[in-house]
Structure formats: C-alpha cells, structure tokens
Amino acid sequence: MKIRELIQNYIPYNEQEENDKQQMLRWIDTGLDLFTRTNGMAHFTSSAWVVDQSHTKVLMAYHNIYHSWSWLGGHNDGDEDFIRVAEKEVREESGVQHLQLLYPDIFSLEILTVDGHEKRGVYVPSHLHLNLTYLFEADIHDPVFVKADENSAVAWFTKNEAVQKSSEPWFQERIYTKLNDKLEDYFAKKECGSK
Numbered sequence: 001m002k003i004r005e006l007i008q009n010y011i012p013y014n015e016q017e018e019n020d021k022q023q024m025l026r027w028i029d030t031g032l033d034l035f036t037r038t039n040g041m042a043h044f045t046s047s048a049w050v051v052d053q054s055h056t057k058v059l060m061a062y063h064n065i066y067h068s069w070s071w072l073g074g075h076n077d078g079d080e081d082f083i084r085v086a087e088k089e090v091r092e093e094s095g096v097q098h099l100q101l102l103y104p105d106i107f108s109l110e111i112l113t114v115d116g117h118e119k120r121g122v123y124v125p126s127h128l129h130l131n132l133t134y135l136f137e138a139d140i141h142d143p144v145f146v147k148a149d150e151n152s153a154v155a156w157f158t159k160n161e162a163v164q165k166s167s168e169p170w171f172q173e174r175i176y177t178k179l180n181d182k183l184e185d186y187f188a189k190k191e192c193g194s195k
Contacts, residue, residue: 040125042128050099
C-alpha cells in the first residue's frame with residue numbers, strides 16, 4: 001500500500017493524531033522525497049512500542065542524543081516498509097531476537113520535532129520526523145545489549161515507569177501516555193471480542 005493511502009486510511013485516536021495525520025498528508029502532497037535524510041526538513045521514521053508477553057512492561061533504550069529513555073525506532077532511509085524498518089531497529093538497538101508484530105496496522109502516528117545536534121561529528125539541523133509507530137511483543141527473557149553509537153542502556157519498565165523515565169515532557173504527556181492508553185484499549189477490545 002502506498003504511503004498516502006496508508007495514512008489516509010488511518011483512524012486518528014485523538015486531536016494530536018488528527019492534526020498530525022493532516023500535516024503528513026500535506027507533506028506527502030508536496031512531492032518531496034520524504035523517505036531519505038537528504039530531505040533536511042522532514043522525513044519518515046518508524047518506531048516500535050515493544051511490550052513483554054504479559055503486556056505490562058515496555059522495552060526502552062537510553063538515547064545518547066536526547067539524553068532520555070525512549071522507545072525504539074529509526075529512519076526509513078529509503079525503505080517504504082515501515083513494519084520492516086521498525087522491527088530492524090528494535091533488533092539493532094536492543095538485541096532482542098524473539099519479536100512479533102501484535103497489531104498489523106499503524107498503531108500510532110505523530111510528527112516529532114528534532115533539535116539540531118551533532119551525530120558522528122557532523123551537524124544535523126533541526127527537522128521533523130514523520131513517524132509511524134507499530135506495536136510489537138518481545139520475549140522479556142531475551143538478552144539485551146546496547147548499540148553504543150545510539151544508546152547507552154536498554155531495559156524493561158512497567159508502563160508507568162516508561163512514561164516517567166522519559167526526560168522529555170512532550171513525550172511523557174502526549175506520546176508515551178497515549179501509547180499506554182491505546183495499549184489498554186487494544187487489549188480490552190480483544191478480550192471483549194474473544195468472549
């Protein structure tokens with residue numbers, strides 16, 4: 001499915017998602033390359049909200065650039081398969097091997113601001129991440145490791161701890177809290193559907 005159709009078909013969860021969905025569609029309609037970092041203004045990224053088998057814990061990494069615990073994910077870098085990118089990033093950034101997609105569609109979408117920073121000695125100007133998030137389940141018993149050029153720690157936290165561990169207020173209030181709320185809604189609906 002093409003990116004415009006994928007986002008057009010997404011049903012927003014709240015006002016943030018409705019607004020960000022409309023902005024993403026406008027970016028797509030510019031015709032600019034949004035899948036590579038050569039577009040220094042905005043480009044697509046894929047993230048993962050990774051829960052354990054009990055769905056009570058979330059896998060997070062301590063991000064070196066943002067100095068904060070955060071979800072896992074990264075740039076699409078030319079790959080239009082968002083699920084594949086999210087899964088690859090989880091494996092690369094955390095080391096978990098037993099990973100499965102819990103929900104086949106976009107779980108969340110958001111436009112994220114990225115402040116200017118240095119990466120590998122090169123200055124990266126401020127820009128936007130047009131981000132799609134997917135819901136995964138991982139085996140909490142899998143060993144984890146850091147990806148030293150990106151993070152300095154990887155750990156499981158309860159859903160509430162995952163929110164509190166972030167040092168970025170906007171992520172705490174708008175993104176991680178929303179993801180936990182959506183997670184609760186998703187499993188509540190699944191339970192109702194199975195009865």
